[in-house]
Amino acid sequence: MPAKLILSMDGAVMKEYPLNKERTTIGRKPHNDIVIDNLAVSSEHAAVVTILNDSFLEDLDSTNGLAVNGTPTKKHFLQNNDVIEIGKYKLKYLNDQPTQTSAADFEKTMVLRAPVKMSPGESTSKSPLDVTATRKTEAVITTQFNATGSGMAADTTGGAPPAALVQILNGPNAGKELELVKNLTTLGKPGVQVAVLARRPHGYFITHVEGGSFPTVNGSSIGEQPHQLRDHDLIELAGVKMEFYFKT
Amino acid sequence: MVRSHNEDSISFDPELGLVVLADGMGGYNAGEVASGIAVSVLASEVRHQLENASPEDLNESGEELGVRLLRDNVKKANLSIFHAAQSQPQYAGMGTTIVTALFYDDRVAVAHVGDSRLYRLRDEELECITRDHSLLQEQIDGGLISKADARLSKNKNLVTRAVGIDSDVEPELHMHDVQVGDVYVLCSDGLNDMVEDDDIGATLQMLKNNLPLAAVQLIELANDNGGRDNVSVILVKVKGRFAVPHGWWAKLRSWFGN
Numbered sequence: 224m225p226a227k228l229i230l231s232m233d234g235a236v237m238k239e240y241p242l243n244k245e246r247t248t249i250g251r252k253p254h255n256d257i258v259i260d261n262l263a264v265s266s267e268h269a270a271v272v273t274i275l276n277d278s279f280l281e282d283l284d285s286t287n288g289l290a291v292n293g294t295p296t297k298k299h300f301l302q303n304n305d306v307i308e309i310g311k312y313k314l315k316y317l318n319d320q321p322t323q324t325s326a327a328d329f330e331k332t333m334v335l336r337a338p339v340k341m342s343p344g345e346s347t348s349k350s351p352l353d354v355t356a357t358r359k360t361e362a363v364i365t366t367q368f369n370a371t372g373s374g375m376a377a378d379t380t381g382g383a384p385p386a387a388l389v390q391i392l393n394g395p396n397a398g399k400e401l402e403l404v405k406n407l408t409t410l411g412k413p414g415v416q417v418a419v420l421a422r423r424p425h426g427y428f429i430t431h432v433e434g435g436s437f438p439t440v441n442g443s444s445i446g447e448q449p450h451q452l453r454d455h456d457l458i459e460l461a462g463v464k465m466e467f468y469f470k471t
Numbered sequence: 472m473v474r475s476h477n478e479d480s481i482s483f484d485p486e487l488g489l490v491v492l493a494d495g496m497g498g499y500n501a502g503e504v505a506s507g508i509a510v511s512v513l514a515s516e517v518r519h520q521l522e523n524a525s526p527e528d529l530n531e532s533g534e535e536l537g538v539r540l541l542r543d544n545v546k547k548a549n550l551s552i553f554h555a556a557q558s559q560p561q562y563a564g565m566g567t568t569i570v571t572a573l574f575y576d577d578r579v580a581v582a583h584v585g586d587s588r589l590y591r592l593r594d595e596e597l598e599c600i601t602r603d604h605s606l607l608q609e610q611i612d613g614g615l616i617s618k619a620d621a622r623l624s625k626n627k628n629l630v631t632r633a634v635g636i637d638s639d640v641e642p643e644l645h646m647h648d649v650q651v652g653d654v655y656v657l658c659s660d661g662l663n664d665m666v667e668d669d670d671i672g673a674t675l676q677m678l679k680n681n682l683p684l685a686a687v688q689l690i691e692l693a694n695d696n697g698g699r700d701n702v703s704v705i706l707v708k709v710k711g712r713f714a715v716p717h718g719w720w721a722k723l724r725s726w727f728g729n
Contacts, residue, residue, distance in 0.1 A: 272615075274626065275625070275629070276626055277616070277625055279616075300616060300617075320625045333496070333628065333630070334566055334633045334636055405673075406673075406692060407673065407674060407678075409677045417680070419677060419678060421691070424695050432678055
């Protein structure tokens with residue numbers, strides 16, 4: 224389903240416009256795709272350029288300008304539920320296509336046979352695309368799924384386990400605490416013995432990185448495989464003892 | 472390697488200095504077939520042609536050996552896939568991305584088509600040294616969309632070039648100098664769609680002394696971030712200078728979702 228703009232004034236919906244062409248113009252004059260007959264609206268006020276599933280709003284040097292979600296702007300990459308304000312009129316942008324980084328189902332890689340023209344200023348042929356190949360997909364959903372908008376930062380949103388720390392128990396840094404706020408934290412001395420602590424959605428794991436001997440957890444060597452840490456586990460590497468524990 | 476239900480194909484040959492990664496597209500198992508053809512053509516032909524060439528006569532044609540070898544054989548792979556697709560209805564329209572690198576003479580020749588990438592970690596900095604042949608990259612280049620906004624695009628995974636969908640293809644080719652300590656990452660979009668470049672860089676920086684672990688961590692990171700596409704990663708670390716095609720070391724992990 225194409226994205227659409229819903230025109231309203233004072234909360235009353237007036238009309239719905241599907242964004243099914245590459246360039247949709249908004250203005251006072253009747254030749255526009257979206258005509259708003261009001262003196263506060265310039266004859267050619269703005270345009271929305273749509274390329275496949277993405278739409279871009281552009282102010283065409285209008286006299287009174289426009290705003291998106293209350294912020295005046297000249298150019299804007301429209302996102303679902305954005306509200307464009309032109310004078311007393313509002314255009315709500317609706318696009319229920321999932322953003323692909325957070326699509327829970329599948330994605331397809333496709334080939335575009337002809338390049339799509341990019342400049343929002345110039346009009347281009349109606350259908351530049353000839354989709355010829357799709358990639359079969361398979362769902363590989365592991366553990367938790369980080370379905371937030373950007374979906375990318377595996378930090379504190381969504382998929383992060385409870386906060387945890389490592390406290391050094393001996394040596395010159397005894398007492399020092401290290402909060403595990405990153406996906407990966409390395410421990411040890413490069414060239415001597417290094418281990419990495421990985422924060423994953425289902426917990427914290429320690430893995431040997433380099434060095435002649437493996438780190439120990441509660442006195443036993445962890446070998447080469449990742450070892451999941453439990454509350455108050457005692458880690459020892461390169462002669463340093465540390466305690467892992469969850470922040471309460 | 473295990474190949475069931477994976478559309479990515481990979482090959483690496485530390486002795487030759489050749490690494491190849493392809494990410495196939497097409498219905499049923501056609502994507503797997505296309506990427507498989509591309510990788511096997513590259514791997515076997517480059518090996519064969521290097522046996523018949525000596526380093527001295529490599530640059531006689533006025534064109535770098537690596538550039539010529541990679542271009543000729545990407546085109547060869549293209550024709551093989553195209554012909555297979557023409558002759559077998561179930562393979563109609565199949566194609567694949569490819570990224571391939573040949574390390575020799577303290578340099579690396581890189582060829583790519585589509586949105587599979589090559590990154591380089593040098594000193595502390597991770598740089599993507601291929602430029603995707605994709606709609607999104609064209610939009611970024613055209614100034615229509617910022618790099619930051621690209622994450623919000625609903626037009627990902629649209630490649631503007633692919634191997635095997637036409638009778639000819641023009642791979643993009645570059646030569647780069649190689650320094651000792653460099654780490655190279657070849658990956659399919661299953662990685663870079665799910666893991667930010669900064670996180671790829673940080674992971675490599677921390678784990679570059681244990682490449683197999685680094686590869687596992689990158690794939691786990693993609694999966695933890697909700698990855699559902701195939702993720703393939705090849706890591707190459709340059710351990711020493713190589714005036715002749717050896718003396719470096721490759722490690723690799725391919726993953727099919729754990």
